[in-house]
Amino acid sequence: MEADTKAIVHETQLPDLMTHLGQTHALMAEKGLPPSLSHLIELRISQINECAYCVKMHSRDARRDGETSERLDRLAAWKHVSDFSAAEKAAFAWAEALTYLDRDADYASLRGNLRKHYSDEMISLMTTCVGMINLWNRVQISKY
Secondary structure (H helix, E strand, O other): OOOOOOOOOHHHHOHHHHHHHHHHHHHHHHHOOOHHHHHHHHHHHHHHOOOHHHHHHHHHHHHHOOOOHHHHHHHHHHHHOOOOOHHHHHHHHHHHHHHHOOOOOOHHHHHHHHHOOOOHHHHHHHHHHHHHHHHHHHHHHOOO
């Protein structure tokens, strides 16, 4: 007997749960996470996680909300370009550290750098954003 390898559509299996998870993004925006920063974090993490569906979606959403193609084209190389502010770069470093989960990452230093630009509440919002996009990437990737 062959194993059933057909994708599981989580939204069909657990629609209420997926709806509740989706509401987290509205709450983050309501609490003050700027859509411009959210889009960039979500796109960068989706690039790292190689989630083609999410890369396409977050690129489209960022452009719709006014982000330039030039910045989006260089997001993968954010450390090496001047397109992004020091605050954005601090957010990207935090997001990448929370995605890669490198045992040698210096989270205290990263937090200190974030605090030069953001309140603790904003850092909590960014941390939630990183956690959520990692979750969504895994949900999408699991379908393929």
